[in-house]
Amino acid sequence: MKKNxxxxxxxxxxxxxxxxxxxxxxxxxxxxxxxxxxxxYAEKLNYARDLLVFGTQEELTEAYTxxxxxxxxxxxxxxxxxxxxxxxxxxxxxxxxxxxSDLMSSLLDESVSNNDLMxxxxxxVDDTNLEDGLAMFEVLTEMxxxxxxxxxxxxxxxxxxILLVKxxxxxxxxxxxxxxxxxxxxxxxxxxxxxxDLSSVIGGLExx
Numbered sequence: 729m730k731k732n733x734x735x736x737x738x739x740x741x742x743x744x745x746x747x748x749x750x751x752x753x754x755x756x757x758x759x760x761x762x763x764x765x766x767x768x769y770a771e772k773l774n775y776a777r778d779l780l781v782f783g784t785q786e787e788l789t790e791a792y793t794x795x796x797x798x799x800x801x802x803x804x805x806x807x808x809x810x811x812x813x814x815x816x817x818x819x820x821x822x823x824x825x826x827x828x829s830d831l832m833s834s835l836l837d838e839s840v841s842n843n844d845l846m847x848x849x850x851x852x853v854d855d856t857n858l859e860d861g862l863a864m865f866e867v868l869t870e871m872x873x874x875x876x877x878x879x880x881x882x883x884x885x886x887x888x889x890i891l892l893v894k895x896x897x898x899x900x901x902x903x904x905x906x907x908x909x910x911x912x913x914x915x916x917x918x919x920x921x922x923x924x925d926l927s928s929v930i931g932g933l934e935x936x
Contacts, residue, residue, distance in 0.1 A: 764794045772798070773813060780816055785823045785854075792817035792857060803867040808874045811864055815880075818861030819887055827852040843899045846930060850893050858887050866914075881922030888915035889929040899930055907936045 764775055776791040783791065795814050799806050806814075827849055865884045869876055888911055896905050905912055916935070919926035927935055 764791055776813055780820055789821045792821050803864055808871055811868050815861050815864045818857040821857045822853045824853050847898045850890050853890055878922040881918045882924035885915045885919035885924055885926055886929050889926055903936055905936045
């Protein structure tokens with residue numbers, strides 16, 4: 729049971745991390761027109777922000793496609809608010825909040841190991857748009873006069889770690905990741921900037 733409490737705490741923290749910013753940026757007035765492709769630019773932004781809280785994965789993916797299309801080819805020339813929204817949508821299309829919620833309901837089964845629990849969580853995350861989201865986030869961090877919040881750094885570090893473990897083939901292969909791996913170094917840097925314990929993403933295990 730102690731194991732399950734530890735994993736529950738980790739997953740609950742991640743769920744709060746990925747939920748809190750959207751809750752405070754949503755507009756309750758933008759659910760008028762449902763076809764985002766027919767909306768004005770301002771309506772697209774408001775609708776997409778609402779979807780970060782209330783949208784299904786399908787709706788989020790559609791919104792991400794539409795908002796991504798508003799970006800210039802050179803992301804560094806994008807409006808920072810638009811780029812931030814595209815990043816948040818890219819992360820949200822992964823279904824990470826649903827994955828965390830689903831996994832939390834599996835913790836009563838004490839026969840399942842920590843590794844299996846965390847592998848189930850990591851494998852259930854759809855990584856289709858995550859690399860683009862991380863690439864855009866890196867551009868955002870290099871923009872002038874843009875303040876990155878601790879939760880944004882934490883989210884990016886979490887996503888980067890999830891992709892690393894996926895690429896490694898699961899938690900059991902964690903220590904095959906070179907400690908000098910540039911993506912791991914970046915994840916650690918972002919986690920530090922976000923005052924975030926990156927080991928929480930891998931069930932409390934020590935990082936390579």
